[in-house]
Each structure stands twice: as structure tokens, then as C-alpha cells.
Amino acid sequence: MIKLHFKSKIKKSISIRKRILTVLLSSCLLSIILTSLIAFKAIYDTRELTLSIGNEIIFQAAENSQEALIQRAKLALEQTAFDKANELDENLGKVKKDVIILSNMMTNIASNPEEYHSRNIFEPSKNDIDKITAQLLFSSEVVDKSSPILRQEIGLTANIQDFLIQINTNSNVIISSYVASKNGFTIMVDRFAGRKFQNSDIKPDFYNATSRPWYIQAKKEDKTIFTDIVIDALGGGPCIICATPYYANGQFAGVVGMGTFLDNINEIILNTKIGDNGFGFVINKQGQIIASPHTTGDLITGINNIKDLRQSTNISLADAVQKIINEKAGLTEANIDGKDYYLAYAPMKNTDWYFVTAMEVDTVIAPAKETHENIINIATEYMDNLSEKTKMTVIGMIISISILLFFITYIGWSLADYLTKPIRQLSKGVQQIAMGNFNGKLNIHTGDEIESLAISFNAMTTELQTYIKNLEQITAEKERIATELNVATNIQKNMLPCIFPPYPDRKDFDIYAVMYPAKEVGGDFYDFYLLDENHLVITIADVSDKGIPAAMFMVITKTILKNFAMSMTSPDDFSAVVQCANRQLCENNEEMMFVTVFMGMLDLKTGKFIYVNAGHTPPMIRHKHKDDSTFEYLPVEKNCVLGINEEAQFKQQEVYLKQGDELFLYTDGVTEAINKEKKLYSIERLYSNLNKINQKSSCQDILRDVKLSIDEFAQGMYQSDDITMLAIKLNYLDLGDKHNGK
Structure with missing residues (x-):
């Protein structure tokens, strides 16, 4: 009883603790x-x-x-389009320049026969199949090959054969060059002599140059042209030809031309590598494919596949091609062969073509x-x-x-x-x-x-x-490059004399000069400086290239010319200055850059002007004989450009300037400025505008008026070359009266 009671108490006690x-x-x-x-x-x-x-x-x-x-x-895609357009355009530009030079030479030969000897030239021979030789081809319309008049013209035209051979030998682009007379004969240099015997092993085939598209187009348009794709008349396949007329005493005498196979252009196109599957192609303003790496599909090319892509059943491609032709440069999208592509495009100034780079949208994204x-x-x-x-x-x-x-x-x-x-x-x-x-x-x-x-x-x-920082670094790098180009522009600008008037105490002459580079930095330059109290040296030059390489070569040329001029011992041997400078420029010139130079020294006491022209455009001079005096070209010798031939000789010339006489020096960027119609400013327009300027105008006013006329002509068109001008006016010769204001 007691034990049970105890247990009962324990249970009751635990219960209370639990509750608590x-x-x-x-x-x-x-x-x-x-x-x-x-x-x-x-x-x-x-x-x-x-x-x-x-x-x-x-x-x-x-x-x-x-x-x-x-x-x-x-x-990056747009930049590639611009780079490739410039690369291809540069190749075609070289061909165009050579064609223009060839036309000028033929015009000079045909207009001045008394200055040239008759030379021999022969029809093609199968023995010359592996040689680069000048060959005489006749049209089927020539009845009498032995006509004295015809033979006299052939012998005179044969003076051009050395230049044709030199072009074909030194160029990897040009496969043939020729001079086609309106009288039915052609002088041609190419690497395919054997093709001229397709129908006979004895006599070469006739070659009717006057019926070829390049001859007809150049004669009709009366300017330098590039053809679209044509078939080589001698079986060489698809090719593109640059041609321009030449003249005899102002009358049409024939057409000169140079051709390049489409394979040469395709090589540049096929080398366009953009990522893993990007590519490039070229179209003209008619919407036709000029060159493409595709052999099938929407962009197939070839002489039998010339079609206007604007009429394509591929609506997106047709719209893209129309946009390219309308906008000239930019970026668009199109579906090509079932895939979506970004298309970046840029124009080519020497032709009516556009270079297009393509990359799949999926690859970009x-x-x-x-x-x-x-x-x-x-x-x-x-x-x-x-x-x-x-x-x-x-x-x-x-x-x-x-x-x-x-x-x-x-x-x-x-x-x-x-x-x-x-x-x-x-x-x-x-x-x-x-x-x-x-x-x-x-x-x-x-x-x-x-x-x-x-x-x-x-x-x-x-x-x-x-x-985020990586993205900022990319942006900063682009800004750094732009800053460095801006610094280079300022450095080049400060290297040229830029303070006018340069000699405030000199009243006996007035001088002013300007330089407008086509890019951030240019290859043109001008210079002037006093050797002593009475001798003023002036220089104007144009390097063969543009941009940074041309600017560096410009600095070297300017420094060398001035150093030799300052160390000159005899003013009468001014040609030695140019000759010594040429030899130094030829040393280690592995890039084969060259520069055209006009350099002269004016005796401010006597008015004697000694000058040497090294392949530069001739300056213009205006003598103040009377109020209606006009500018005329200063006679110049045909000296070699600097930097090519270290053995070249340079002949100096001289002329006497009188009080009030003016000199105008310029580079080819002035006359070759183009407008939206692709027309050149031209020497004739420059001559006309110069003669509209009042004789009482200062040198600064002269250059300002010429630049205004160029800008008005160009109508906002992109400047394709450096523009440099220098003007000098002789106020009086008596230095003893300079402080009297005479």
C-alpha cells in the first residue's frame, strides 16, 4: 500500500512539472x-x-x-569592305594611270612627228610565242599595207613599243596593252603571241580593234573608261579593259587600252577571308556580278551569267542590291542561297563598281x-x-x-x-x-x-x-588610334611653313601656300626659305602614295632637299641639289616609292629664277606686261621623278621675272578633283579660273579663289587626292628701295 501510494505521488509530481x-x-x-x-x-x-x-x-x-x-x-565587316574596295580600286587605278600616261605619250607623238624617228615593228611571229614583244596587227579593212602614208604613221607610232613592253613586263595585273589607230592597225604587247595564229600557221589573224567594245565606248564617251566583262578577242577568256582616246593636233587619232583577265580580279575577291564562312564579291551600277567566288547559286558569275540582280526572284537580294547602288556605302541584310547574310558595301572611285563583303547572320550573332x-x-x-x-x-x-x-x-x-x-x-x-x-x-x-x-x-x-571593363577597353583603343592620327596630322601641319607673311620685313615679294591632305596625313608638301638676303628657294612635291607611308616619305624628301639646298656652294649649279637628293632617296628604297618635285631659286635682286622640274606638273606664270596678261605654263624639261633611278640626270632651266610677275605652283590633286558626275576639275578649268583672278590680288587671295572654285566644282564629293598650292609674286627688284614701299 505504501509503495503504490509513493508511485502515485511520483506520477502526480511529474505531471505538475510537465505542466509548469x-x-x-x-x-x-x-x-x-x-x-x-x-x-x-x-x-x-x-x-x-x-x-x-x-x-x-x-x-x-x-x-x-x-x-x-x-x-x-x-x-569589322564594313571596314573589310572599305579595305578591299580600296585594294581593288588601287589596282584598277594603277591601270587607269598607266592608260592615261600612254594616251598622253601617243598624243604627243602624233601631234609632234618632227620630234620622233620612224621605227621598225613587225607582225607577230610564232617564234616569239614565249616572248613579250611589240606586234603589229592589221584590220581586215586595210587594203594596202604598204601604203607610204600608213607606213609613216606605223613607224611613228612604233616609238611607243618600249613603253608598252615595260608596262607588260613590270605589271602583274596588265596582261595586254595596245595602241589602236583609227586607220586600221594596232600595236599590241601581250604574253600570247601564239593565239594570233588561230586560223593560219603562216599569217596572223586580222584584229579589228575599231569594232571592239572598248574602242567604241572610249571613242564615244571621249574619256577614260573601264568596260564591264568582255570576251578577249584572241581567246584569252573573260577580261576587263581600261581604254582612252588619243589625239593628233586636237583631232581623234585612235584609242589606247590595257586589259586584265577576270582571274586577276577574282584573285583579290577569293582572298577575302571573313571569319569561317564570309566572302566578298563585286557588282556594278547595273546590278551585275563582276566577280564572285561562287560558281552556283544567287551570286554565280561569268560572261554567260550577266544579269541584273535587282530583277532577281530573290526579293531580299534584289532589294539589297538596289540599296547598295543607291546608298554607295553602308550595311544591309539579304538572303543568299537560303541563308541570311549581313552585307557591307563600299564604292570604288575608278569604276562604277561596289565591293561587298558578306557574313552569315548566325556567324555574327x-x-x-x-x-x-x-x-x-x-x-x-x-x-x-x-x-x-x-x-x-x-x-x-x-x-x-x-x-x-x-x-x-x-x-x-x-x-x-x-x-x-x-x-x-x-x-x-x-x-x-x-x-x-x-x-x-x-x-x-x-x-x-x-x-x-x-x-x-x-x-x-x-x-x-x-x-564591362573589357568593352570599355575596346572603345578606348579606338579612341587612342583616332588621337594618334590627330597628333600625326598636327605634326605634319607644323612641319610646313604656316606663318604668313613669313618675312614681315620683306616687301619685295609676296608668298602664300596651302596643303589639304586627302586623309589625316598626306604625301604632298611645299617649302620655302631664304638662303641669304637675296635668294629665296621654293619647293612643291607630290609623293606617289597617300596616308602614313607617304607622309613619312614626304618628311624624308623635304629634309633631304632642304639640307642639300642649304649646303649648296654655287647657285648656278642648282640641278646638283636635286641630283644629290635623288641619289639619297634611291638608297634602300625597297618600297619603290617616288616623288614628283618642282624646285626653284629666285634671285630677289635680279629676278633670275633657276628651277628644276622632276616629273611634276608644270607651274603657271603670269607676266605683268599689261592689264590683260594671262597665266601660261612655265617651260619645263622632262626630267625623271625622284627615288627611282639614282643615275638620272636633271637639267636646270632659268627665266627672268620682272616686277609684278606671278608664279602659281600646284599638285595634281587640284586638276584631278572630281565631282558627283565623276568629271575631273581639269587643267583647262584651272587655267580659266586663274585668269579670272585680278592681277592686283594677293597670293593668299589667289589660292583662296582657286580652292573655292574646286569646292564649288566638287559639290561636296570626297577628296580623292592631296591638294597643295603655292603662289609667289615679285613686287619689285630694287632691294635698296624696299623700305620706301616701292
């Missing part, structure tokens, strides 16, 4: 639950805010990176998409870590809550406050980053999962900064 413990634990649990709910709410809100802001930042960074990469790819995906993947990984760290934090808090059940409400609230404090710091830090402060870092050192969470988020922002 239950009340106590319930009170503590209630406090802990309330505190925990607040903590969980803070964690959840922080997580959601972090995820929301992080996703927004990630998406924006990915979109910006993708857009920047696509834009950079498009710019693929790197950007890959970068976009990489950013998303990296960010997703960090966001997953964020969620994981959040989970760990929640688990830790649950464990803490289990422990806190044994403590009083106050300890529970204190512990909850302790746990939520770093979370609030994390939330505040994330909000700062969301406002765009990528340099800000979360500085949390709790030693638990919250600190790990902050470290992970800091790492994510660092990665985003790296991507």
Missing part, C-alpha cells in the same frame, strides 16, 4: 516563434530582393555585351550569344549559391531555434536580433549595388553562411565588372 515546463516552454516557444517569424521574413525578403536585383543586373549586362559584340562585328549565355551561366551559378547559402542560413536558424527553446524569451529575442543584423546589412549592401555602384562591396564578417553569401555576391559583381 509546458507553460514555461510554451511561453518561450511563443516568443521564439514570433522572433523567428520576423527573422525568416527578413531572410526571405532579402533573398527575393537579391534575386530580383541580381537577375536584372545579369540580364542588362548580358544584353549590353551581346549588342556591343554584334556592333563590333558589323563595324553566335559569339554574342555565346557571351550572353556565359554571363547568364556564371550569374545563375552565383544565384544558385545564393539560394543554397540562404537555405543553410535557414537551417542554422532552425537549429538555433531548437536550442533557444531552453532559454528565456529575452535570450530568444536577443538571439533573433543577433541573427537578423547581418542579414539587414546584406540587404542594404545589395540595394547599393542595385543602384549601379558596382565598385561597392558587401563588408560582412559574421564568420557564418551569411558572410559566405556576401563573398559569393561580391565575386559575381567582380565578374560583371570584368566584362
Whole structure:
């Protein structure tokens, strides 16, 4: 009885403790639950805010990176189009320049027969099949090959054969050059003598040059032309020909031309490498394919496949070709052979052609998409870590809550406050980053999962900064290149005399000069300086190239010429200055650059003007005999340009200037300025505009009026060559009266 009673008491005692413990634990649990709910709410809100802001930042960074990469790819595609257009245009420009030189030489021969001897030239021989020789071909319309008049013209025209052979020997582009007389004979140089015997082993075939498209077009348009694709009359395949008329005493005498096979142009096209599958092609203003690497499909080329792509059933390609012809340069899109392409295009100034570079849209976008995906993947990984760290934090808090059940409400609230404090710091830090402060870092050192969470988020922002910084570096590099070109422009400008009047105390002469480079820096230059009180040296020159290489060669040429002039001992041997400069320029000139130069020395006391012309355009002079005096060309010798032949001799000339006489020096950029109709400013227009200028005008006014006339003629057309001019006027010869204003 006693034992049972004791057990009963024990049971009743435990029950009371349980109730007390239950009340106590319930009170503590209630406090802990309330505190925990607040903590969980803070964690959840922080997580959601972090995820929301992080996703927004990630998406924006990915979109910006993708857009920047696509834009950079498009710019690279456009730059390739411009570079390839310039490369192909430069090759055709060289052919055009040679054709014009050939025309001028033939015009001089035909107009001045008394200055040339009759030379022998023969019809083609099969023995010369592997030789580059000049060959005489007759038209079927020539009845009497032995006619004295015809033979006299043939012998006179034969003087051009050495130049034709030199062109064909030294050029990798030109495959044939010829002079076709209107009287039915042609002098031709090519590498295919054997093809002229297709119908006979004894006599060469007739060659009717006057019926060829290049002859007819050049005669009709009376200017230098490039044909579209034609079939070589001698079986050489598709080719393109540059031709221009020549004259005898102002009358049409025939046509000169030079041809290049389409394979030579295709070589440049086929070498156009743009990524893994990009390519280039050429079209003309009629929308026809001139050259293309494709042998099938929308862009097939060849003489039997000449069609206007604007009439293509491929609407997107037809619209793109129409846009290319209308806008000249830019970027568009088209579907070619079932694939979408970006097309970048640029015009060629020597022909009515456009160079087009093509790259698949998917190829352009693929790197950007890959970068976009990489950013998303990296960010997703960090966001997953964020969620994981959040989970760990929640688990830790649950464990803490289990422990806190044994403590009083106050300890529970204190512990909850302790746990939520770093979370609030994390939330505040994330909000700062969301406002765009990528340099800000979360500085949390709790030693638990919250600190790990902050470290992970800091790492994510660092990665985003790296991507953005890379984009900024690309932009900065482009700005650096532009800055360096600007510095080069200023350096070149400061190397030329630019202070006018250069000698304020000298009233006996007036001088002014200007130079307008076609690019940031140019190859033209002018110079003037006093050797002593009475001798003024003036120079104007034009280097054979443009841009940075021409500018460097210009600096060398200017320095050498001035050094030799300043060290000259005898003013009467002025040609020695040019000769010595030429020899020094020829040394180590592996790039075969050359420069045309006109250099003269004026005796300000006597008016004696000694000068040497090295292949430059002749200056103009106006003598003040009376009020209606006009400019005329200064007589010049045909001396060689500088930098080509170190053994060349240079003949100096002299003329006496009188009070009021004027000299006008210029480079070919003046006369070769073009307008929107592709017409040249021309020597005739320059001569006419110069003679409209009042004789009382200053040198500065003369150059200003000429430049205004060029700008008015060009109608805003792109300047294709450097423009340089220099004018000098002799006010009086008596130096003793210069301070008296005479």
C-alpha cells in the first residue's frame, strides 16, 4: 500500500512539472516563434530582393555585351569592305594611270612627228610565242599595207613599243596593252603571241580593234573608261579593259587600252577571308556580278551569267542590291542561297563598281550569344549559391531555434536580433549595388553562411565588372588610334611653313601656300626659305602614295632637299641639289616609292629664277606686261621623278621675272578633283579660273579663289587626292628701295 501510494505521488509530481515546463516552454516557444517569424521574413525578403536585383543586373549586362559584340562585328565587316574596295580600286587605278600616261605619250607623238624617228615593228611571229614583244596587227579593212602614208604613221607610232613592253613586263595585273589607230592597225604587247595564229600557221589573224567594245565606248564617251566583262578577242577568256582616246593636233587619232583577265580580279575577291564562312564579291551600277567566288547559286558569275540582280526572284537580294547602288556605302541584310547574310558595301572611285563583303547572320550573332549565355551561366551559378547559402542560413536558424527553446524569451529575442543584423546589412549592401555602384562591396564578417553569401555576391559583381571593363577597353583603343592620327596630322601641319607673311620685313615679294591632305596625313608638301638676303628657294612635291607611308616619305624628301639646298656652294649649279637628293632617296628604297618635285631659286635682286622640274606638273606664270596678261605654263624639261633611278640626270632651266610677275605652283590633286558626275576639275578649268583672278590680288587671295572654285566644282564629293598650292609674286627688284614701299 505504501509503495503504490509513493508511485502515485511520483506520477502526480511529474505531471505538475510537465505542466509548469509546458507553460514555461510554451511561453518561450511563443516568443521564439514570433522572433523567428520576423527573422525568416527578413531572410526571405532579402533573398527575393537579391534575386530580383541580381537577375536584372545579369540580364542588362548580358544584353549590353551581346549588342556591343554584334556592333563590333558589323563595324569589322564594313571596314573589310572599305579595305578591299580600296585594294581593288588601287589596282584598277594603277591601270587607269598607266592608260592615261600612254594616251598622253601617243598624243604627243602624233601631234609632234618632227620630234620622233620612224621605227621598225613587225607582225607577230610564232617564234616569239614565249616572248613579250611589240606586234603589229592589221584590220581586215586595210587594203594596202604598204601604203607610204600608213607606213609613216606605223613607224611613228612604233616609238611607243618600249613603253608598252615595260608596262607588260613590270605589271602583274596588265596582261595586254595596245595602241589602236583609227586607220586600221594596232600595236599590241601581250604574253600570247601564239593565239594570233588561230586560223593560219603562216599569217596572223586580222584584229579589228575599231569594232571592239572598248574602242567604241572610249571613242564615244571621249574619256577614260573601264568596260564591264568582255570576251578577249584572241581567246584569252573573260577580261576587263581600261581604254582612252588619243589625239593628233586636237583631232581623234585612235584609242589606247590595257586589259586584265577576270582571274586577276577574282584573285583579290577569293582572298577575302571573313571569319569561317564570309566572302566578298563585286557588282556594278547595273546590278551585275563582276566577280564572285561562287560558281552556283544567287551570286554565280561569268560572261554567260550577266544579269541584273535587282530583277532577281530573290526579293531580299534584289532589294539589297538596289540599296547598295543607291546608298554607295553602308550595311544591309539579304538572303543568299537560303541563308541570311549581313552585307557591307563600299564604292570604288575608278569604276562604277561596289565591293561587298558578306557574313552569315548566325556567324555574327553566335559569339554574342555565346557571351550572353556565359554571363547568364556564371550569374545563375552565383544565384544558385545564393539560394543554397540562404537555405543553410535557414537551417542554422532552425537549429538555433531548437536550442533557444531552453532559454528565456529575452535570450530568444536577443538571439533573433543577433541573427537578423547581418542579414539587414546584406540587404542594404545589395540595394547599393542595385543602384549601379558596382565598385561597392558587401563588408560582412559574421564568420557564418551569411558572410559566405556576401563573398559569393561580391565575386559575381567582380565578374560583371570584368566584362564591362573589357568593352570599355575596346572603345578606348579606338579612341587612342583616332588621337594618334590627330597628333600625326598636327605634326605634319607644323612641319610646313604656316606663318604668313613669313618675312614681315620683306616687301619685295609676296608668298602664300596651302596643303589639304586627302586623309589625316598626306604625301604632298611645299617649302620655302631664304638662303641669304637675296635668294629665296621654293619647293612643291607630290609623293606617289597617300596616308602614313607617304607622309613619312614626304618628311624624308623635304629634309633631304632642304639640307642639300642649304649646303649648296654655287647657285648656278642648282640641278646638283636635286641630283644629290635623288641619289639619297634611291638608297634602300625597297618600297619603290617616288616623288614628283618642282624646285626653284629666285634671285630677289635680279629676278633670275633657276628651277628644276622632276616629273611634276608644270607651274603657271603670269607676266605683268599689261592689264590683260594671262597665266601660261612655265617651260619645263622632262626630267625623271625622284627615288627611282639614282643615275638620272636633271637639267636646270632659268627665266627672268620682272616686277609684278606671278608664279602659281600646284599638285595634281587640284586638276584631278572630281565631282558627283565623276568629271575631273581639269587643267583647262584651272587655267580659266586663274585668269579670272585680278592681277592686283594677293597670293593668299589667289589660292583662296582657286580652292573655292574646286569646292564649288566638287559639290561636296570626297577628296580623292592631296591638294597643295603655292603662289609667289615679285613686287619689285630694287632691294635698296624696299623700305620706301616701292
